Amino acid sequence: MTRIDAKFAELKAVGKKAFVSYIMAGDPDYDTSLEVVKGLPGAGVDIIELGLPFTDPMADGPTIQLAGQRALESGMTLERTLQLATEFREEDDTTPIVLMGYYNPIYNHGVDQFLTDAKAAGIDGLIVVDLPPEEDEELCIPAQAAGLNFIRLATPTTDDKRLPKVMQNTSGFVYYVSITGITGAAEAQAVDVAPEVARIQAASNLPVIVGFGINTPEKSKAIAKVADGAVVGSAIVSKIASGTPVPEVLDFVRGLADGAHQG
Template identity: 75%
Template sequence: MTRITTTFERLQAEGRSAFVTFVMAGDPDFDRSLEIVQGLPGAGADIIELGMPFTDPMADGPAIQLAGQRALEAGMTLDRTLELVRRFREGDSDTPIVLMGYYNPIYSKGVDRFLAEAGAAGVDGLIVVDLPPEEDEELCIPAQKAGLNFIRLATPTTDDRRLPRVLQNTSGFVYYVSITGITGSASANADAVAPEVARIRDASGLPVCVGFGIKTADSARDIASVADGAVVGSAIVSMVGDGKSTDEVLGFVRSLADGAHAA
């Protein structure tokens, strides 16, 4: 039982979907990033995805790429990302934290060392977008043994032949990418998403959260009405990039959370 599993069980009992936020660790700097992350649960976030800044974020659109650049320029590292999680845990022992990013920084640090430090810091799960199921021995299986959920992405091109391989070692929840392309590039459509969510949920037995293309309270509500969770990243990160205050960012998050929770 991880915080992720406990959270979904609680939300299911309450009859509502999860609202999941993505922010980049260290954007625009460590202190401001920590302030935003600390405020997310109070603004309605049920699960927090925390980006690990990387120099070559191939799956991300301009907003998240720029967020990563700002964080790196401000001195953010993988070690400081784990420190941010530790600082967050000083005041919040319940909200799940999922680190999301790319394998290179983890590989450079060393898988065993990373997993030990991530678990000790209070990380609950990982989304590593450039490790396919064929590479599960690299990180997925060691992460599961270390008590961390390994969350896999499914996409509109994941057909019935490929899906079992994608799901074979997935835990916590499945992240369904609602559109083809990079983050922030289009808008999610609930009618198109609904049958895919049902197909993946039936195949996995896990909650299915939908991300990419959710930018407004209305779209968060629409997606949450057909999924177990709605994920918003680029729209939040863009507000940070535009220089909005922490209160403004969290106010926007609250409006999205209200939409998702109204489904």
């Protein structure tokens, strides 16, 4: 059982939904992002998604793209991202960390070496948005063998024919992208999300967490009511981008987390 599995079991036992937060590692610099990450569990975050900066983030909207650019300009690399996770683990050995990004930096690092290093750094799961199920031999299956969850995205265009293929080697949870398009581009609507979540739950037997387009405690609560939890990324990254002091960023996160936990 990974930390992710344990977290969902713990939440289920007390009837709570999950709140997942995304931040870009190294945005706007290493020390600030480490301070934010260290503060997330205390702000109510159940699972941390740690963005891996990449030069060509095709699934991301301007907010996350710019965060990645700032991180890269500040000297962030895959190695330093894993170092950040390692430093976090010195104080917190229970909060799950999911590394979210693209395959190119992992491929360049070497898959076997990456999995060894990620496991040592305390990474619990991977979301690699540009590796479809047809490429499972590349990373998904080796990652699962190494004890890491491989979390897949499902979208409004993942039809009933495609869904079993998407779910076949998925573990931990399923990340349902509530809108068609890039991150930060539109707002999620619970009425639209509910039937899709039920369809994916039936196909996977895994928790379904909904992301994209959630930016207020009210939306976080509404989405969590119809799913197993909510994930917020762009709204938090926007606060960091605006130069909001870390304590105020964490206060904003706390409001979102409280919303999800009331779902």
